[in-house]
Amino acid sequence: MKNQYFGDTRDLFKYDLVLELLLKTGLRRFTFIPMLTEDDETSDGGKTDYTKAGTQRRFLTRFLQDCLRDERRDIRELERLFHDAQQLAGLELSIHGKATYFTHEDRERYFSSIGEEQLTRSIIVVDPDNGLEVKSMRGQKDKYIMYEEVGELYRRMDEESVLIVFQFIPRVERREFFSRIRRRIEREADVDSTVQFVSDNHVVFFMLTKRDAVHRAVEEAVTSYAENYGLSSGEH
Secondary structure, three states: OEHHHOOOHHHHHHHHHHHHHHHHHOOOEEEEEOOOEOOOOOOOOOOOOOOOOOOOOHHHHHHHHHHHHOOOOOOOHHHHHHHHOHHHOOOEEEEOOOOOOOOHHHHHHHHHOOOHHHHOOEEEEEOOOOEEOOOOOOOOHHHEEOHHHHHHHHHHOOOOOEEEEEEEOOOOOHHHHHHHHHHHHHHHOOOOOOOEEEEOOOEEEEEEOOOHHHHHHHHHHHHHHHHHHOOEEEOO
16 A cells, blocks of 8 residues: 555445445444555556446545545544544544555564554555555565465454455456456465455455355445446455
């Protein structure tokens, strides 16, 4: 995650999905683990034409559009949203690390310092720049989360929580990619529940649960959400 991405179309999708799951599961806390890295000179984050997922939650789109207009592209702006928006009354936000930049050298401390309360009755979103580890990270390991780290977060979270991992989609066949990554998460992170996903064909969110009741609640919410916005979702 970079602050230069804040407020783009993928952010709208991400935050709207979180709010939908908070609403449908009855959980009250959003724990954001941004793996924040420094802005760069690329044009990434420039896609801000809201046309798909998230556009029906008008207060959220207005908030992000205001941030873009006023050049307030900073993940800490979410604290203002959760504080000011009447629609979010009673919900809690915890941004791990806040403005601290994530580095590969400091990753063990970064993940181990996530508090138990952040992993209790929460929608937990891990948001690396690119997604899950690949073979050729070539000095860019700070842009990826390791499967081992996903597994550790999964083991530490309580049975009511939902763990969500962000992933960019490379130029591959989508369904095969979703299935391959889902199986690898289940195997290498030692997840004892089927991993679910939802995607807009550009990015995908993988969702991990523990209790059957929580799994069903997420499945129902995501299936309805995907149908509403014309997204892909499922477990295969």
